[in-house]
Amino acid sequence: MGQFIKVFLISLLCFALTIGAGIYTYIRFFNPYDGENYTYVENPAWDKNFNEIEEDDLTPLEKAIRTSKRVNILVMGLEGLRSDTMMVVSFDRATANVNIIAIPRDTYFFREGYEAQGQKKVNAIYSASGAQGVMKVFENILKVPIHNFITIDYEGVRKSVDVIGGVEVDVPFHMEYEDPYDDPPLSINIPEGLQVLNGEKSLEYLRFRHNNDWTVGYPNGDLGRIEAQQKFIKNALKKTLSFRLPVILREIYPYIKTDLNLAEMLLLAGDAVNFSIEKLDTAMIPGYTTMIDGLSYYVHDPRLLGDMIDELYGVE
Template identity: 45%
Template structure:
């Protein structure tokens, strides 16, 4: 079985804590040394052509102080976690939108069935290609990105003296061919996971006997989103500077330090009650004997319109992305049995 690391909490951790600690430290010791850019100035780095007739949504995006950040968890050249964070400075609210790695994304001149999954984009087209793909799927502009490798997981969790979670099932899986060999044996129930065990918890897809999350990859994402909340809440404490120092060893971003400080001013006073996690609206489909998560354009469009407080237009294609082969099926709480190959 291939690697299947999911490190959602690390990327969200970076989003909230990097800016916050930097701002507090910098403001205390250098109160007059810098003029922070506003989030609007950051957002304006992504321009919408003012010469054309803007739709209501385009106008709302152009005038919004929201900043949209692509968060990517990766192992070497492969992306294993893709999320879009949209932070509203005025409301002090953050929406985290998870994009499953098996999301269908068709690209010209990429005919291999594995290359039609969104997690294959980074390896061939880099971060700019992935930004284009996520903008296409989510219908939202991306202003900044942060990538993080999974090596940060163990050390950050240990710095936090572990993370308490409710393990939803007995997790027992063995893969002697993994590098290094993987052995997962975690009992169900509430417990505090150290770094190594937390990494195994995040890697878990299914037991050796084939049982696992009833909703497949979507069920795993929901469990890990709960993990995000616990980790972020615990990180916003006295150990935050140490967490930042460790996290910076494993990230790449196009944020400048000044922009980070500007973002941080908007994060001061952020409440975990204002962190909402979602998964893109979708349905599942098997093509060429491979399972895909296909974006539901109408549902995604409705989400984006609500995010920007715009009255929605007519839905697209009755909520389906039309694919020529096989029969499409809309996601009405359909079980997601997506498997990695």
């Protein structure tokens, strides 16, 4: 699954917010949110009411969260019942800064009652607990509230890239890979060098980690792919700014599912007018890869992650 192109799409929605009510009129009349076929989150997963907690009982981070204008949105790219892509897009309404925090799909997270090997990875949570379950787990990992969610599928990824005429990428090596058992069967073949990738080739690029015999690929596996995809996002966003956003949104909106309603989008619209590519920052939760019971996991570092979140919220 082309992981970080989904970040491009959620950032694209932030861009779309800047162009006013025309976008929302389109969404309202041509693709209304009716609660069906969505993983609807009735209540925020974050259950702390800071108004009921004494100031002295709050941690420095909780004090910062209480006064912050940040909106944190979970973004997932779904592959069947599993969320192959997971990240949080944090938009500061006060400054129009956008921070994208990637959570590798192999991140270890133990849940009581889900003790099989594959169930200890965060990409298994969606199939068992839906969007709200993933939101709660990410709040547990990041220690911040997650306010909304967005999901997208393969076709939305292809459409988003094709509608802007492709994305320029400097492919670091010849990417070749075949998986006839994937659904649909996966075939990747992209030559090395600077080139413009269309939607289909972008999916291939974003999915690639190594060739079939493991002789060509990113030295650090999925983490290397994440770094490449973050560069892809910025290239895509730069190009997006030169296009008519209503046209783009019309093409991709049918493939996006979200619990953001029109009122919430309109509130964000007024705050996003000062957004620019220079205000976009991408990062990944710090940690390391390791083998646990014969399976590879990514284990996050709570101390370093805490430092990252403190910096995000301006905690000294």
